Amino acid sequence: MGIEQIEIQVQGRHYVSGAPVRITIREGRIASVDEFEVDGHSDALEIEQLPWVGPGFVDLQINGYAGMDFNTLPIAPQTTASVTRALWKEGVTSYFPTVITNSEIAITEAVGTIARECAEDPATGRAVAGIHLEGPFISAEDGARGAHSRLHVCAPDFSKFQRWQEAAGGRIKIVTVSPEWPEAEDFIRRCTDSGVLVSIGHTAASPEQIRRAVAAGAAMSTHFGNGAHAVLPRHPNYLWEQLAADSLWTCLIADGFHLPDAVLKVAMKVKGEQALLVSDAVHFSGMPAGTYESHIGGNVVLTPQGRLHMADQPHLLAGSVKMLVSGVHHLVSHGLCSLGEAWDMASVRPALRMGLPVGAGLTVGAPADLLLVQQAESSLRIAAVYKSGVSVAP
Known part of the structure; x- marks a missing residue:
């Protein structure tokens, strides 16, 4: 698994704040973490449908x-x-x-x-x-x-x-x-x-x-x-x-x-x-x-x-x-x-x-070891995993 040099983006609800965020990954590290609006407005239902994203x-x-x-x-x-x-x-x-x-x-x-x-x-x-x-x-x-x-x-x-x-x-x-x-x-x-x-x-x-x-x-x-x-x-x-x-x-x-x-x-x-x-x-x-x-x-x-x-x-x-x-x-x-x-x-x-280094969490410059999680009825389900900016699961 090599570290991808291309820029990719991951989005979801920030695991702490709950705000919808778009995380830009470049050369295996977090390049930016930006809040955004869902479809131009903060619709609670649409936000809730986003997966949680965290380290x-x-x-x-x-x-x-x-x-x-x-x-x-x-x-x-x-x-x-x-x-x-x-x-x-x-x-x-x-x-x-x-x-x-x-x-x-x-x-x-x-x-x-x-x-x-x-x-x-x-x-x-x-x-x-x-x-x-x-x-x-x-x-x-x-x-x-x-x-x-x-x-x-x-x-x-x-x-x-x-x-x-x-x-x-x-x-x-x-x-x-x-x-x-x-x-x-x-x-x-x-x-x-x-x-x-x-x-x-x-x-x-x-x-x-x-x-x-x-x-x-x-x-x-x-x-x-x-x-x-x-x-x-x-x-x-x-x-x-x-x-x-x-x-x-x-x-x-x-x-x-x-x-x-x-x-x-x-x-x-x-x-x-x-x-x-x-x-x-x-x-x-x-x-x-x-x-x-x-x-x-x-x-x-x-x-x-x-x-x-x-x-x-x-x-x-x-x-x-x-x-x-x-x-x-x-x-x-x-x-x-x-x-x-x-x-x-x-x-x-x-x-x-x-x-x-991953102790820096979701901050600019931190290694892009990221996890997307969907809230299920009685559990948390792993939706996607990134290691050094590369998608490795599911």
């Missing part, structure tokens, strides 16, 4: 999609390229393939394969904004560990991390860590100094350990409220401590299953513009309802409503399958925030947190 979604956690998995080794050829093109159809124009807890050799192979495919295919390389390493430096405790293999959980080791980073060609941009390990503070400082964002997750850390991690440079919370113990002290605990940390950005899964609306509402109120949406999608995302065998062990059930749970323990979730567009719709349809805020949580904010 493309940025997903910080993608474990896999449509049967393709970044954690089942060996990773099938062209998986990264195929996932990239499938995600375009879901409105995701930038994302972070996520590699979870595994052996040192397996992680080396996974990040190396992803990096190689990014180098081989320029379109994939532009869409993959970095790799998210979720583990193995997490809690070994049941509950906090989630579905990660206890066999490979270990203390933070910067030398080991550097070997993975070398295999990844420097593409690891996020690492999820539990601060409960004695080695965590030094590891966090060294990662931060090297330009890697450290996110707190899958933790059993004490409030003091959370505070020390933040002081050392930890900057985000991985899927807040999930990968946690089922029962915690009322206070203090690691959830309250992360909410109270002013410098921590907070990732939320808004699929209607992982977090109750009350938790979403509180986290969004406390964190404000530092609240982000992630999908944390596993490879069952995009697949039909049914029972499947999981590589983490046992069978899982994907319901028609999009809930993925263990077959033998229906109360236990087995991952997330809903994409960011569903998270945006959930927040808006449940009255938790406006469309503009929900959209920013899935696009501009994660891009800003990661220092991506």
Whole structure:
């Protein structure tokens, strides 16, 4: 996919203001954003028929999609390229393939394969904004560990991390860590100094350990409220401590299953513009309802409503399958925030947190990663997607 040099125009309702806008794209970037009148007048009905237009979604956690998995080794050829093109159809124009807890050799192979495919295919390389390493430096405790293999959980080791980073060609941009390990503070400082964002997750850390991690440079919370113990002290605990940390950005899964609306509402109120949406999608995302065998062990059930749970323990979730567009719709349809805020949580904010140029949103000079969305009766439907000014979906 090369960047088109011709000038094209996209029009729709601005995702924040609702005003009809015409966006001119030139050489892969936004050249202008101009309001206009529909048929010479501001007819409300005709305006409502226009699709919403906004920046493309940025997903910080993608474990896999449509049967393709970044954690089942060996990773099938062209998986990264195929996932990239499938995600375009879901409105995701930038994302972070996520590699979870595994052996040192397996992680080396996974990040190396992803990096190689990014180098081989320029379109994939532009869409993959970095790799998210979720583990193995997490809690070994049941509950906090989630579905990660206890066999490979270990203390933070910067030398080991550097070997993975070398295999990844420097593409690891996020690492999820539990601060409960004695080695965590030094590891966090060294990662931060090297330009890697450290996110707190899958933790059993004490409030003091959370505070020390933040002081050392930890900057985000991985899927807040999930990968946690089922029962915690009322206070203090690691959830309250992360909410109270002013410098921590907070990732939320808004699929209607992982977090109750009350938790979403509180986290969004406390964190404000530092609240982000992630999908944390596993490879069952995009697949039909049914029972499947999981590589983490046992069978899982994907319901028609999009809930993925263990077959033998229906109360236990087995991952997330809903994409960011569903998270945006959930927040808006449940009255938790406006469309503009929900959209920013899935696009501009994660891009800003990661220092991506697309964090500029719908402004002149920004990369033309654009998304057009039609409002359906009970969902939001992706109508068109542009990556660097090129139409890539549907």
